[in-house]
Amino acid sequence: MSSNGDLTEVMSNITSNNAGNKFTIVSFIAALILLSYTGYDTVIYRTDVISDFAEDNQYRITFSTMNETMQSVQTLQDDETTNIQFDLSDLSISDGYSIGIIEVVITSEEEEGVSVQCDSVAGDIIENDLTAQWNDTSNDLSGQDSSCQPIYLKLRVYPNYDGESVTVFSTNEYQALQNWSQTGWGLGALSLDLDLDVNSPLGFDPIGQDSDEEITVDVTVVTFSVSIQET
Template sequence: MEGQEHENMTEGLADIVGEIFSIREANIAASIALAVILISGGSNLYNWTQEEYDVAKEAATDDQWLIEFNVSVSTAIHEETWQDEEKKVVEFYMDDFELPDGYLVGEIKVIVKPDADSNGTTLDPIAQCDSIAANILNDGGLTAQWDSEENVLSGQDSSCEWIILKLQTYPGYDGEDFNSSAANEFQALLPWSETGWGEGMLSVEVELDVNTVEEFGPITQDDDEDITIEVEVSGFIASATLIK
């Protein structure tokens, strides 16, 4: 009887140990399977990441392009007489300036010219150069880069010299060719294809202050000035050439 109980106990212990070993083997098998899955998934993830990196790297590697500007200039001239201490505003409609199709307005130059014949001629040898002040007015009537450091919006002269003012209309435009980085020609030219700049009306304010001298004999005092305002509108169209 006692031997049979011992035998039963031994068999039960063997069953327990066998079950433990079977569970351990199952865990090992499951661990191996999980490891295989992780390795396979990691390999696939690495391959996918590498492919995406190569694509992104290729897209991010920009070519070098030479950006060139073909420039066309349209001019308007206004001549008028100013009286002493008179201030006038002369308006120029941008639609009146003719540029080739596809050209964009890059910048505007205003040249204010005094009448040279009225300053120190043989008919009036003691005449002096009059004082002229000129301004490009930012009155909201013209789309331009009013805050650009390249602008010259005001000027004054009393030595019979021309007053030259300048207003940049297109963002970043200075008329000079330059190199640019871009993935393709379309992207290289994209910054130079915006429409809407240089539209509206240009307002130029001019004020005259006649310099007088004491009368000598029959010489007549000068109390006015013939002033010419010349406006040059520079239009451009850009092209891009791949630099090899």
């Protein structure tokens, strides 16, 4: 008898073999079981996990600082330029701390000569292979003074570190701290050029007493550690 194409007849033909039906039922039941537990894992459990990422969490990052200092006292002759190196590897930086900023204070005291006229002192932090933010706009790499005031220089070493606490939005603590867990900054030596130009009243020092100057260079290395709190 030829088929008439009815859906019921077609379906009964497909399921006409009992052994085949048993295999099919086993396959369908297995598919349902698999669908149920993988469906739970994917659609319910993973949805919860992913919902944690749907909106970035807000974290507040604060910094604890610890300063290390180095000092050098140099006596410069008139019109002399000298270079001083501060090897940062000489510092003992505590575990978990990174170098954030290097601050330099150059001081000179005029005590000699007839008029005790202040000399001109200039200091420059020289760009070298010290790993730091050399092009950062907040840097003060050069300074000059002829009024016996200290010269303040600053070099940012760690990217974006300014000591102020920051608020970040991130999926987890690890990613929030990623910008603050870099290594490799502050390796090398700080190179500083000092320049002295002795000033006398009207350019005249009759007994030639004021021909040099003692210059003190104080280097403060600001190190920081990070703590994080979800807000």
